[in-house]
Amino acid sequence: MRIDIITCLPSLLESFFAASILKRAQDKQLVTVQLHDLRAYAINKHRQVDDYAFGGGAGMVLMIEPIAKCIRALQEKQAYDEIIYMTPDGELFTQKQANSLSLKKNLIILCGHYKGVDDRVRQHFVTREISIGDYVLSGGELAAAVVADAVIRLIPGVLSDETSALTDSFQDNLLAPPVYTRPAEFEGMKVPEVLLSGHEANIEKWRSEQSLERTKKRRPDLLQY
The missing domain is CATH 3.40.1280.10 (SPOUT methyltransferase, trefoil knot domain)
Known part of the structure; x- marks a missing residue:
């Protein structure tokens, strides 16, 4: 381009x-x-x-x-x-x-x-x-x-992980779900257990649910499309 x-x-x-x-x-x-x-x-x-x-x-x-x-x-x-x-x-x-x-x-x-x-x-x-x-x-x-x-950033090859752009907010009229990284616990604040489970299907289900819930709360207008 x-x-x-x-x-x-x-x-x-x-x-x-x-x-x-x-x-x-x-x-x-x-x-x-x-x-x-x-x-x-x-x-x-x-x-x-x-x-x-x-x-x-x-x-x-x-x-x-x-x-x-x-x-x-x-x-x-x-x-x-x-x-x-x-x-x-x-x-x-x-x-x-x-x-x-x-x-x-x-x-x-x-x-x-x-x-x-x-x-x-x-x-x-x-x-x-x-x-x-x-x-x-x-x-x-x-x-x-x-x-x-x-x-x-959407051009193939620009991002090291090309799937990253496809999971951004608004790609499917939903906001992105919460994300976490190490440590798994900080001052008593814990990362959701499902993300530590290694169970891909459960993790994807959790992310989809969180994405929908976040959109309902913050940008309900997106759900009209």
């Missing part, structure tokens, strides 16, 4: 992709993540990428010209399955979406900033709009990182 992220502030994302699972995924050549500084496609020597909104109002708007130049330059080199715009009014990001995107080959993620982007970008270039929640961030960089992380 290849993920190209267009941003005004690439430095915000550099360290995120340079450590842990995401770094190992790139080292294994399972994914390529490229950050593109939108200011490299600015319209003048002042590296301007934003301007005031027509009609007035507070805040600046990312201009269409630099974004169009950047996207077209990328498209000259390869085809893209999706051009994703991170925006608070996009479709709410879910595990189902992450699963779907993990099957794609090439993605562009456009990070909004200020008051967003010229709407012509959304009308003529963007193929999908995604939100990570009903709140507003200073820019789309953190949201882009969230989406990239959720997608990359």
Whole structure:
């Protein structure tokens, strides 16, 4: 997979992709993540990428010209399955979406900033709009990182145990069950006996029951699907 992220502030994302699972995924050549500084496609020597909104109002708007130049330059080199715009009014990001995107080959993620982007970008270039929640961030960089992380970890070979991702919360509209590790007892607090029994069928039954119970208590809305 290849993920190209267009941003005004690439430095915000550099360290995120340079450590842990995401770094190992790139080292294994399972994914390529490229950050593109939108200011490299600015319209003048002042590296301007934003301007005031027509009609007035507070805040600046990312201009269409630099974004169009950047996207077209990328498209000259390869085809893209999706051009994703991170925006608070996009479709709410879910595990189902992450699963779907993990099957794609090439993605562009456009990070909004200020008051967003010229709407012509959304009308003529963007193929999908995604939100990570009903709140507003200073820019789309953190949201882009969230989406990239959720997608990359699903690529076969990224996780050392590929079944791990399949047992995460939300994969089956249920929250994950409680997990424990050594020691089996700490200050009188004991790990459930069933987990120490070695009886796989009983352990799986316990996990399923706990997963359902936890979902009922914490996220009953998930059981409606």
